[in-house]
Amino acid sequence: MKTQVLVIGGGFAGVAVAQKLAKQGIDTVLVDRKDYFEVTYAVLRDVADPKQNNGNARQYYQQLLTGRFIHSGVQQLSHNSAMLENGDSIHFEKVVIASGSSYPSLPLAKSSNAISIDARNQELHQYHQQLQTAKQVLIIGGGVVGVELAGEIAYAMPTTNVTLAHNGHALLDGFRSKAQAKALAQLQRLGVEVKFNARYQQQGEHYVDSNSGDVLRPDVAFAATGVRPNNQFLQQQFAHTLNPQGLVKVDKQLSVIGQDNFYALGDIADVGEAKLGYLALEQGNYLGKRISNQLKGKRSKGYSRHPFMALVPTGQETGVAQLPFITTTWRTLLNMKQKDLFISKTFNELSH
Ligand SMILES: Cc1cc2nc3c(=O)[nH]c(=O)nc-3n(C[C@H](O)[C@H](O)[C@H](O)COP(=O)(O)OP(=O)(O)OC[C@H]3O[C@@H](n4cnc5c(N)ncnc54)[C@H](O)[C@@H]3O)c2cc1C
Missing domain, CATH: 3.50.50.60 (FAD/NAD(P)-binding domain)
Structure with missing residues (x-):
């Protein structure tokens, strides 16, 4: 060819x-x-509350592309x-x-082996089912993905105990301190327990913090690391x-x-x-x-x-926006992303 x-x-x-x-x-x-394009921005909500995006975050390349595609x-x-x-x-x-x-540490965020839409939907559904039966969830890593995942789960499953463990002293490394503080406050308001300077590692069925010696026994753990x-x-x-x-x-x-x-x-x-x-x-x-x-x-x-810009949702109602000159939690701005996590905007941009 x-x-x-x-x-x-x-x-x-x-x-x-x-x-x-x-x-x-x-x-x-x-x-x-894969045989599909995926709007990664939306997958964490697909796991926590799948009915919100209703599978719209993925589209077959064959439908999306003007030119030829080889799977x-x-x-x-x-x-x-x-x-x-x-x-x-x-x-x-x-x-x-x-x-x-x-x-590799978090295939729910970007799949390692789901090469068809059906397999990906099934994979995400299985993560959702695991979460539905979990009482205690541990998320390791307080970067953007860890913060968003903690927010999505705590918002959609308010009776689940969510712990977010980060090995630094502030969430969202590289963001302005105001954005870091706002995101922390928003997660805490949703009931997320945030542990700083923590390095949890799996030991059998437990997770042990090598810094403090603390032991956690989560029903589900996710590593949002790298x-x-x-x-x-x-x-x-x-x-x-x-x-x-x-x-x-x-x-x-x-x-x-x-x-x-x-x-x-x-x-x-x-x-x-x-x-x-x-x-x-x-x-x-x-x-x-x-x-x-x-x-x-x-x-x-x-x-x-x-310039660097980021809109980081913490659940379906709150979030933090870091723009070139301001850091804000302004609802009207965040709602531009919260509406459908930019799924339709992305597909519009890629089809025209
Ligand atoms: C959970 C999550 C949330 C995110 N949220 C945001 C956000 O809100 N806003 C934002 O701007 N960014 C966000 N990002 C980051 C964003 O997803 C990435 O920056 C973006 O995906 C990079 O796009 P890319 O096309 O360079 O690579 P990728 O999206 O990684 O795509 C690479 C493609 O190449 C294919 N591929 C790899 N190797 C081969 C091979 N050998 N042969 C054939 N195909 C191959 C893969 O299957 C994949 O389809 C998020 C990321 C994650 C994981």
Whole structure:
């Protein structure tokens, strides 16, 4: 099989770039291990209170994409072709690496092995069922995902005891202290017990804090600790394109450094922006335009980085917004996200 542009990975970055290219009439193939795109922003609520989003956070690539889609993983990349896990090879003129990141400690956030929508729905349903019978839930890790998960569970299941254990002295590392304090107060109002400077580790059926010696016996525990770049298919021939964190090194125009006709963006790339879906989508829009200009012999400006912004829900009614100049808990602003966790906004942006 041959294509002008091969896009590896159908997350926010890959779908955005593939759509821009295909709509310009450029022959584009997107390959992904899954058969569906998922709005990650919504999955924590899918676990805590599935009726809210009603399965709308996932859509088949076949329905979403304008160009071609192949349901398989890339096993090995070479200079002008990719070998797939199904045994096929695809030859390309240009390749876009958009393979993102995995969340090995927390497959509910990004699935490790649900490659079809049905399997993913079932996986999320099973987590929901576990939570429904749990009296005590432990969440390890007080970053954005841990904070949101604690808020979603405490809000939707008010009789469940939720403990959030964080190994630092403030939640939401890297956020302004005002945002950290507001999120803490909101979680505590929902009844979440927050433990700071705690390092709980599983020992048999128990979780022991190696700092204090405290022992917890949760019915369900989740570790929201750390993502890993999906770079396995680059290890053999292109290890030199990776930085020490395993991210693909790119220049200002999102070309892979030292590798002609290779581009990278989103969570897998060292773009110098926060690892966020809305930024991956912005990068995809830019790169789609850039590649299409390049094919027409036109030059493009470099990618302009965006300031960090985050809307972090703590349950279905409250949350914290950190914008370039303010930190706020203003309901009207947060409701823009609370309405459907940006599911319809994301699909609108990716379809047009
Ligand atoms: C629970 C959760 C909540 C989040 N909430 C927000 C939020 O509110 N706002 C925000 O902006 N960001 C949020 N994020 C971050 C956001 O999801 C990521 O930044 C975003 O998913 C990155 O997009 P991407 O396209 O770079 O990579 P990914 O979304 O990781 O997509 C990569 C794709 O590549 C595929 N793939 C990987 N390896 C291969 C291979 N070898 N062959 C073929 N396909 C492959 C994967 O199956 C996947 O579909 C959240 C993340 C999580 C986990």
